[in-house]
Amino acid sequence: MDFNHTEDRRMISDSLRRYLAEQYDNEFRNKIAYEAPYHDASKWAELAELGILGALVSEADGGFGGDGFDIAVVFEELGRGLCAEPMLANLMALRLYAAFGQSERVDAIIGGSERAALAVWETDAFSTLDDIAMTGGDKLSGRKTVVYGGNSADHLLVVARTAAGKFGLYEVAAADAEILSYAMIDGGGAAEIVLDNTSAKLISDDAADAINAALDAGRLALCAEAVGIMDVLRDTVKDYLMQRQQFGRPIAMFQALQHRLVDFSIEIEQARSIVILASARLDAEDRALHIARAKNLIGRAGKLVAEEAIQMHGGIGMTWEYAASHYAKRLTMLDAQLGDAEDQLRAVMELESA
Amino acid sequence: MDLNFTPEEEAFRAEVRQFLKDNLPEELTTKVRNGLEFTKEDIEQWHAILQSRNWLAATWPVEHGGPGWNATQRHIFDEERSLANAPTVVPFGVGMLGPVLLKFGTEEQKATILPRILDGTDWWCQGYSEPGAGSDLASLKTRAIRDGDDYIINGQKTWTTLGQHADKIFCLVRTSTEGKPQEGISFILVDIDTPGIEMRPIRLLEGGYEVNEVFFTDVRVPASNMVGEENQGWTIAKYLLTHERTGIAGVGYSTQALIELRALAKKLKRRGKPLAEDPIFMSRVAEIEIDLEAMRITNLRMLSDGGAMGTVSSMLKIKGTVIRQAINDLARRALGPAACPFPSEEVLGNLAVAPPEAANNAASYFNNRKLSIFGGSNEIQRNIITKELFMG
Numbered sequence: 097m098d099f100n101h102t103e104d105r106r107m108i109s110d111s112l113r114r115y116l117a118e119q120y121d122n123e124f125r126n127k128i129a130y131e132a133p134y135h136d137a138s139k140w141a142e143l144a145e146l147g148i149l150g151a152l153v154s155e156a157d158g159g160f161g162g163d164g165f166d167i168a169v170v171f172e173e174l175g176r177g178l179c180a181e182p183m184l185a186n187l188m189a190l191r192l193y194a195a196f197g198q199s200e201r202v203d204a205i206i207g208g209s210e211r212a213a214l215a216v217w218e219t220d221a222f223s224t225l226d227d228i229a230m231t232g233g234d235k236l237s238g239r240k241t242v243v244y245g246g247n248s249a250d251h252l253l254v255v256a257r258t259a260a261g262k263f264g265l266y267e268v269a270a271a272d273a274e275i276l277s278y279a280m281i282d283g284g285g286a287a288e289i290v291l292d293n294t295s296a297k298l299i300s301d302d303a304a305d306a307i308n309a310a311l312d313a314g315r316l317a318l319c320a321e322a323v324g325i326m327d328v329l330r331d332t333v334k335d336y337l338m339q340r341q342q343f344g345r346p347i348a349m350f351q352a353l354q355h356r357l358v359d360f361s362i363e364i365e366q367a368r369s370i371v372i373l374a375s376a377r378l379d380a381e382d383r384a385l386h387i388a389r390a391k392n393l394i395g396r397a398g399k400l401v402a403e404e405a406i407q408m409h410g411g412i413g414m415t416w417e418y419a420a421s422h423y424a425k426r427l428t429m430l431d432a433q434l435g436d437a438e439d440q441l442r443a444v445m446e447l448e449s450a
Numbered sequence: 451m452d453l454n455f456t457p458e459e460e461a462f463r464a465e466v467r468q469f470l471k472d473n474l475p476e477e478l479t480t481k482v483r484n485g486l487e488f489t490k491e492d493i494e495q496w497h498a499i500l501q502s503r504n505w506l507a508a509t510w511p512v513e514h515g516g517p518g519w520n521a522t523q524r525h526i527f528d529e530e531r532s533l534a535n536a537p538t539v540v541p542f543g544v545g546m547l548g549p550v551l552l553k554f555g556t557e558e559q560k561a562t563i564l565p566r567i568l569d570g571t572d573w574w575c576q577g578y579s580e581p582g583a584g585s586d587l588a589s590l591k592t593r594a595i596r597d598g599d600d601y602i603i604n605g606q607k608t609w610t611t612l613g614q615h616a617d618k619i620f621c622l623v624r625t626s627t628e629g630k631p632q633e634g635i636s637f638i639l640v641d642i643d644t645p646g647i648e649m650r651p652i653r654l655l656e657g658g659y660e661v662n663e664v665f666f667t668d669v670r671v672p673a674s675n676m677v678g679e680e681n682q683g684w685t686i687a688k689y690l691l692t693h694e695r696t697g698i699a700g701v702g703y704s705t706q707a708l709i710e711l712r713a714l715a716k717k718l719k720r721r722g723k724p725l726a727e728d729p730i731f732m733s734r735v736a737e738i739e740i741d742l743e744a745m746r747i748t749n750l751r752m753l754s755d756g757g758a759m760g761t762v763s764s765m766l767k768i769k770g771t772v773i774r775q776a777i778n779d780l781a782r783r784a785l786g787p788a789a790c791p792f793p794s795e796e797v798l799g800n801l802a803v804a805p806p807e808a809a810n811n812a813a814s815y816f817n818n819r820k821l822s823i824f825g826g827s828n829e830i831q832r833n834i835i836t837k838e839l840f841m842g
Contacts, residue, residue: 130792219803220719222786227722241803242787276801279792281656281812286790288801342586352829399779406655406819410584410827411609414820416653425655425816432787438730439786442721 099372101169108151108161109169115146116177122419125283129180132277133248134285140181144208152187157194158202164378167313168320168371175324178423180284184433185213185245187317189253191310192265196300201251213249214310215240215268215289223439225255225263225304232256232264232298236291244433246270246287247277254291258301265303266296282429283422311434312387316378318430319371319387319394325427326364326398329405332420333357336409353408360404363397370394388435388443395437402427453750455526463526470534473499479535483710485810486798487658488537490615494570496537497544501568507544514552514560515568521753524697532702533709540612543567543574546690547620550637554678554686563639577607577621577640577664578687584609585830587622588631588684592666594623594638596673596680601625601638603646603669609824613649613662616642622683635683639675646670656816657792691826698763699749699770700821704742707777711735714784714808725784738776745769761838764831771821771828778815785811 101109120139128136143149151166153159161167167187174183186205189212193201204210219241221227230238236254246252249270258264274290300306334357337348347353374390377383402424406413413421431437455463478496481488500506503517508524510516519527531538539545548567551560566572583590592605603623613619619640626634642649646669652661678686712735715726725731745766752762782789788804789812791797798809822828 217787219788221722222788223721227719242790278794278797278801280790281792281816282790288803341582342584342589344586344589347585352832403819407822407828410823411579411661411820414654414823416655416657421655428816429790429812432783432785432789434787436783436786438783439720441730 101165105161105165105169108147108166109173111146112143112148112170112173113176115142116173116179120177120179122178122422125178125180126416126422129283130279132279132285134277134279134283135181135248137248140211141208143181143183144206148183149186149190149206149208153190153194153202153206158199159190159194159206162194164316164375167317167378168375171317171320172324172371175321175426176328178283178325178328178419178426182211182213182245182248182285184314184317185243185249186211188214188310188314189249189251191313192253192299192303192306195306195309196265196303198299210250211245211248212251212253213243213245213287214255214307214314215243215246215252216255216307216311217241217243223435223442225307228255228257228263230254230256230291232258232266232296232301234296235293236266236268236296237293238291240289240291243287243289245285246275246289247285252289253299254289254296255303255307260301262302263304263307264301265299265307267299268294268296280429282425308384312383313378315387315391315434316371316374318433319367319374319390322394322398322427322430323364323368323371325423326367326401329401329420329423329427330357330361330364332423333360333405333408336412336420340410356404356408360397360401363400367394367397385444385447388440388447391435392437392440392444395431395440398427398431399437453747455522459522459526462523463530466527466530467534469503469505470530470536473502474534474536475499478537482535482537483807484798485807485814487660490573493537493540493615497539497570500539501570506539506568507548508539509545509549510552510564514548514564521756525701525749525753528697529702529705532706535706540573542576542611542616542620543572546576547574547639550620550677550686550690553689554637554682558674559677572617573612573615575610575613575616575619575642575662577610577619579609580606581608585827587687588635590622590624590631590635592621592623594625594636594671596625597670599673600670601673601676603638603640603666603671605666607664607666608652608661610649610662610664611660613642613664614651614659618642619664620677622687625680625683632684634681635687636680637677637683637686638671639677640669640671644669644671654817654820656813658813658817699745699766700774701742701746701749701770704738704770704773704777705746707774707781708735708739708742710807711777711781711784714781714805717805718784720786731780731784734776734780738773738780741769741776742773745773761835761842764826764834767825767831768822768828774821775815775818778811778818781808782811782815784808 150159151161154162252268254266254268272294276288280286338346340347370390370393374386377386405424412418505517507516512518580590594601594603625636646667648665650663651659718725720728785804791803793810793813
């Protein structure tokens with residue numbers, strides 16, 4: 097057994113960490129993350145130059161990575177740096193374009209010249225593809241809700257039902273759709289996509305498996321992002337407890353607080369381990385089960401870590417000005433993306449009884 | 451044992467309910483239901499409505515313009531207020547300074563200050579915490595030094611809630627560095643427009659603005675503004691903390707929030723079915739309801755003993771905030787990804803990603819993390835209980 101990453105992955109992880117620390121500090125991040133267009137196009141181009149997008153796609157499909165561990169190392173660093181760029185959206189889009197041999201798009205996204213987003217969920221329909229109502233064709237109508245990165249995409253990959261009862265994947269030019277963009281409460285952008293007899297290009301008329309695989313890659317990415325965030329929060333809380341003086345001593349001297357930090361450190365190691373397991377299973381037959389397990393554990397551990405990090409900081413942890421509060425918000429809200437802990441629990445129970 | 455309210459108490463409940471039905475403006479209930487911020491005018495309007503019936507200052511005796519309610523009546527009022535989706539009363543004047551003056555103030559202080567609290571002339575805020583004195587409040591450093599008929603105040607206060615609306619601030623200040631830290635603290639009243647005071651907003655993590663830092667630079671205050679004796683401030687602060695705190699458990703709030711949560715779960719769908727039929731989600735709701743039912747009885751046991759003191763009020767503060775926060779958590783989770791949008795005016799208005807009464811749920815969840823931090827953090831409440839358990 098060997099739990100070390102390959103040298104290539106260590107290099108991408110190191111260079112991304114260094115880049116975000118130097119070029120994407122919290123003050124900059126909080127400024128762009130809440131103001132339209134909710135990310136920074138020049139930083140996006142630089143991330144593409146660093147090869148971050150290429151790392152998300154296999155060599156055969158035009159990238160130089162693409163397996164679970166590649167995704168995990170990238171998103172762990174994005175979490176550590178609290179990056180608000182639409183990487184999740186483009187990861188899922190890249191996986192789908194690659195799955196259907198759309199190499200022109202893959203190259204353009206890897207190169208940073210184009211961006212895309214996956215528009216799948218609808219109001220009250222955000223757990224499984226079966227929930228989706230939109231019907232496919234040359235023209236699409238209806239609304240896709242909370243489309244991550246939909247605010248900054250050139251192309252939208254829209255999921256809709258085909259006449260044959262399958263799930264089709266369609267491409268819509270963002271310029272042709274009505275896009276209502278907004279910031280998310282934890283920063284970064286999303287959009288409501290309103291289609292009204294909008295022209296669409298069919299990419300695949302039977303895409304369910306590929307869409308679920310792309311969504312699972314997205315879930316893995318969120319889990320890894322959470323681990324990066326949790327590491328930062330643990331260090332921040334530890335430093336704060338050692339530095340904050342009350343009753344004539346650092347509050348780190350109080351055993352009640354020490355043990356709480358220990359408890360959440362245990363959960364962080366659990367989180368790290370289940371993400372390693374899920375990364376290893378991303379291309380395996382039992383992918384869905386492992387991803388659902390991972391995201392359930394991440395949801396539970398993330399809630400504990402986020403809430404405890406705020407609480408142990410006292411009032412400071414409640415402020416916009418303090419970086420840890422933004423980490424805690426992101427950690428809390430990423431649970432709501434692509435199915436929360438309860439959704440994953442339902443999935444695990446179904447898969448295990450199948 | 452008899453778990454029923456008396457007929458008189460039930461009649462009182464009906465009276466409160468009718469009053470709220472007749473007098474509570476719909477704009478205010480909408481804001482409460484949708485978790486939106488109140489303007490200063492909203493709160494002044496609400497206070498005036500209550501005062502039209504002498505119901506604003508729930509703990510004050512009749513001779514000073516209060517309703518003269520006992521603890522059970524205050525509890526019933528609070529429960530009905532919550533169930534009607536009425537705003538809370540901003541406590542700094544009526545709930546905090548008022549009782550302090552009634553107990554420790556001079557006749558002149560009572561005569562000049564109390565009526566202005568009731569009629570809304572003065573909005574009071576609180577200057578307790580400092581950057582270096584939070585849980586360890588007694589270590590506060592803001593200095594007040596006697597100079598003739600005045601005190602001169604220098605220092606900094608923080609977490610001053612709704613200070614942006616305030617005309618006046620009551621402060622704990624250090625008047626002596628001799629002896630134990632608790633023995634050198636005084637309670638003093640300050641006009642917010644006195645030269646040398648600067649109020650700076652603190653933005654909270656969800657984006658809202660309700661607390662402030664207050665800086666004092668050579669602020670000159672008449673010595674007659676001191677409440678109680680010099681160096682008696684800690685006794686006054688402790689009196690406030692152990693003073694009757696009927697509402698500390700937030701039973702009314704949680705009862706209403708669970709009603710709203712169940713209604714929301716009926717409206718939303720998960721996997722093609724109403725969320726209200728989902729056993730995983732609804733089991734969490736049921737568990738919280740069980741905890742709330744038990745706490746409701748703890749709260750009533752406390753009331754029939756005449757009010758919450760010391761340990762019981764600390765226990766109710768901890769359990770009550772845990773329950774409120776758990777309901778906020780579920781109300782956010784119920785939405786799935788629809789909880790994600792930042793609640794800008796546009797998102798709350800036209801975009802309708804979530805139902806309007808739920809569009810602010812994530813922000814409310816984050817904002818209410820404060821419940822277990824302010825008013826003596828839950829860790830400090832545990833210290834109080836520990837002391838009683840082992841040394842009481």
